[in-house]
Amino acid sequence: MTRPIVWTVAGSDSGGGAGIQADLHTIQALGGHGCSVISAITAQNSVTVAMVEPVLMQAFTSQLVALATDLPARAIKIGLLPGGLRAEVLARYLKEYRRQWQPWVVLDPVAIASTGQAMAEPNLLPAIKQHLLPEVDLITPNAAELAALSGIAPDSPRAVRAGAAALLELGARAVLVKGGHLDWSGDQALDYFTDGQREIWLASPRLDTVHGHGTGCTLASAIATAVAQDYPIEDALVLAKAYVNQGLKAAEGLGRGAGPVAHLGWPDRREDFPTVVMPGSALGKQLGLEGSLPRGAFAPMDTLKLGLYPVVDSVAWLERLLGQGVRTLQLRIKDKADAEVEADIQAAVELGRRYQARLFINDYWRLAIRHGAYGVHLGQEDIEVADLEAIRAAGLKLGLSTHGYYEMLRARELKPSYLALGHIFPTKTKDMPSRPQGLARLGRYVALMDDYPLVAIGGISRERVPLVAETGVGSIALVTAITEAADPDAATRELLALVEGDHAE
Ligand SMILES: Cc1ncc(COP(=O)(O)OP(=O)(O)O)c(N)n1
Ligand SMILES: Cc1ncsc1CCOP(=O)(O)O
Numbered sequence: 001m002t003r004p005i006v007w008t009v010a011g012s013d014s015g016g017g018a019g020i021q022a023d024l025h026t027i028q029a030l031g032g033h034g035c036s037v038i039s040a041i042t043a044q045n046s047v048t049v050a051m052v053e054p055v056l057m058q059a060f061t062s063q064l065v066a067l068a069t070d071l072p073a074r075a076i077k078i079g080l081l082p083g084g085l086r087a088e089v090l091a092r093y094l095k096e097y098r099r100q101w102q103p104w105v106v107l108d109p110v111a112i113a114s115t116g117q118a119m120a121e122p123n124l125l126p127a128i129k130q131h132l133l134p135e136v137d138l139i140t141p142n143a144a145e146l147a148a149l150s151g152i153a154p155d156s157p158r159a160v161r162a163g164a165a166a167l168l169e170l171g172a173r174a175v176l177v178k179g180g181h182l183d184w185s186g187d188q189a190l191d192y193f194t195d196g197q198r199e200i201w202l203a204s205p206r207l208d209t210v211h212g213h214g215t216g217c218t219l220a221s222a223i224a225t226a227v228a229q230d231y232p233i234e235d236a237l238v239l240a241k242a243y244v245n246q247g248l249k250a251a252e253g254l255g256r257g258a259g260p261v262a263h264l265g266w267p268d269r270r271e272d273f274p275t276v277v278m279p280g281s282a283l284g285k286q287l288g289l290e291g292s293l294p295r296g297a298f299a300p301m302d303t304l305k306l307g308l309y310p311v312v313d314s315v316a317w318l319e320r321l322l323g324q325g326v327r328t329l330q331l332r333i334k335d336k337a338d339a340e341v342e343a344d345i346q347a348a349v350e351l352g353r354r355y356q357a358r359l360f361i362n363d364y365w366r367l368a369i370r371h372g373a374y375g376v377h378l379g380q381e382d383i384e385v386a387d388l389e390a391i392r393a394a395g396l397k398l399g400l401s402t403h404g405y406y407e408m409l410r411a412r413e414l415k416p417s418y419l420a421l422g423h424i425f426p427t428k429t430k431d432m433p434s435r436p437q438g439l440a441r442l443g444r445y446v447a448l449m450d451d452y453p454l455v456a457i458g459g460i461s462r463e464r465v466p467l468v469a470e471t472g473v474g475s476i477a478l479v480t481a482i483t484e485a486a487d488p489d490a491a492t493r494e495l496l497a498l499v500e501g502d503h504a505e
């Protein structure tokens with residue numbers, strides 16, 4: 001894949017820690033091609049901002065025109081604007097870009113440096129509210145910026161929500177409040193996201209370093225670069241927070257003051273990724289999230305490598321596959337009343353027991369509990385409605401579908417027995433609301449979750465099995481590669497050998 005183009009519209013930081021310099025480092029490190037529109041030249045180092053000099057309006061707009069005519073962006077990050085006029089002019093250009101080539105736009109409303117010095121003219125904030133907010137997809141204020149823009153000091157979870165809601169009222173499509181400076185959140189650095197439909201709280205242990213110059217710029221650029229690569233916003237948020245956390249841990253004290261956040265590659269250590277705050281957790285209760293968590297972990301799998309995992313829609317198929325030596329499998333009957341499927345589920349559970357197989361029931365968790373199934377597989381939409389504690393307390397194993405970083409991290413908090421990752425390739429078996437993940441992403445998920453049983457699913461044909469196996473994923477789930485094979489028994493044996501090798505029973 002060619003690098004997606006990401007623009008940064010921001011100020012130059014002569015110290016190399018923030019602004020355009022941080023943005024270009026970030027965009028490059030995360031796989032984008034960075035283009036820059038310099039709004040102002042700052043003379044600054046690690047201790048002071050000595051000068052902010054706006055570039056001439058003509059120089060500002062000429063950069064925009066030069067890029068728009070040849071290098072249109074998938075995503076645009078806006079940082080320092082030295083005053084209201086440039087914000088207003090930029091808003092006009094963005095309106096046109098949005099009409100012509102729909103870039104995704106994030107605004108980091110830089111107004112005050114971390115040293116406390118003003119970076120922009122006082123007319124910037126009114127212009128942001130009046131002109132820019134309606135043209136951006138996400139605004140990422142810190143506590144001081146949220147207070148300045150909304151008039152609400154974010155001194156409690158309720159006030160953070162109210163401040164973000166005020167920005168939505170002003171026309172923002174989504175808000176990420178950066179919690180680095182929320183003093184009520186104790187040892188956790190909390191970020192709050194809302195688009196008016198849903199809210200997400202992300203938590204990471206607060207890092208004990210003064211070397212965090214450029215974190216705001218870096219976070220917004222990382223979000224933009226992830227979105228430019230088609231990551232959904234919630235995945236972009238967790239990835240960007242991980243990028244900043246790994247950079248803070250590696251930050252060096254260059255200069256006499258706050259050193260720059262470091263720019264490393266794609267984050268792949270789980271400890272750098274944030275935790276998704278869950279209803280029912282201690283933090284969730286503090287934040288006023290309604291809901292509960294299961295009281296403990298689900299029954300663990302006996303192995304990290306579940307091997308070949310056919311998903312089929314009848315007891316007859318299960319029997320045939322068990323006869324070929326398959327030992328992990330799923331009964332997936334869709335959209336029938338419980339009474340219509342109960343006999344099949346009971347028969348499936350008995351079959352699974354007879355063959356000592358890992359046999360999961362899709363969707364029908366009440367019947368699975370009633371008939372003492374080995375396990376249940378549930379989707380994202382089921383998490384809110386199924387009685388997870390009842391499934392856990394009954395001793396059933398639980399597999400959960402996930403479709404990206406955010407869902408994986410959220411699902412992990414429920415401590416299921418395995419996580420499914422999909423869909424990897426286009427599939428005709430199921431209408432998917434998300435885009436195929438592809439092998440590169442699968443490889444990243446596997447590296448991140450290497451202590452968990454993982455299952456890849458979606459569009460995995462016989463030919464693709466070796467490529468999927470190469471990612472290191474412990475299990476490969478498939479439907480049509482078996483059910484539509486010319487000779488399903490032969491296909492099953494071949495797939496078993498490919499996926500489980502010598503371990504095939
Ligand atoms: C192993 C495995 N992974 C994912 C799915 C999909 O489950 P879900 O999201 O619940 O969708 P439906 O299968 O119910 O359409 C699965 N069944 N198995
Ligand atoms: C149930 C399901 N969940 C995600 S993709 C999928 C279907 C997989 O079927 P196939 O292997 O035929 O693509």
Ligand SMILES: [Mg+2]
Nearest residue numbers: 362363378379
């Ligand atoms: Mg389901």
